[in-house]
Amino acid sequence: MSLAVRPMHADEAEAVAGMVRGLAEHIGTDFVPALTGGKLRSAAGLIDVVVADDGGRLIGACLGLMTFSTWRGAPGLYVVDLFVLPEARGRNVGLDLLRCSARRFAGRGASFIKLEVDETNVGAGRFYARLGFSKKAEDRLHILEQDKFMEFVGGQS
Structure with a gap:
């Protein structure tokens, strides 16, 4: 079979959502x-999804957003999720997905990639390090989850 890395079709959204659940697993x-x-599908204007299609079977996906860095003074790609099915790993599918996504965002002016890797995902950390990504130990992720977000939005100034 031949591998095609391309934008997701709307009817593939459930399969991609399943891959995101697979990443969590x-x-x-x-x-x-x-x-x-x-x-x-409802977030289509916010998120760009590319998939790896191996002869009609989706074996990976990269979900990305446009971001902007005030420190760099430039737009960039924020990779939300990158996942390749276990049986398809070792074939450069992740690299192809990431490169396709980066090219799409470069066409919109992006000049860097930012992403997060779970500390337990050692293989992903090695993958990104091989590509030249640097780990920013000084950055710490802070999240205001949905329930607290709604409290915050409804609060008084």
């Missing part, structure tokens, strides 16, 4: 992603 978290095909 791969890193061993008890958290189950709330992403569904419907939610992914």
Whole structure:
């Protein structure tokens, strides 16, 4: 079979959502992603998804967003998720997905890639290091989850 890396078709959204759930399972978290095909389709204007299609079977996906760095004074690609099915790893599918996504965003002015890797996902850390990514130990992720976000939005100034 021949591998094609291309934009996701709307009817593939549920399969991509399943891959995101597979990523959570791969890193061993008890958290189950709330992403569904419907939610992914409804976010089409916000998120760009490329898939790896191996003869009609999806074997990987890269989900990205445009971001902007005030420190760099430039737009960039923020990789939300990159996942390749276990049986398809070692074939450069992840590299092809990431490169396709980067090219799409470079066409929109992006000049860097930013992403997060779960500390338990050692293989992903090695993958990104091989590509030249540097780990920013001084950065720490802070999240205001949905329930606290709604409290914050409704609060008084």
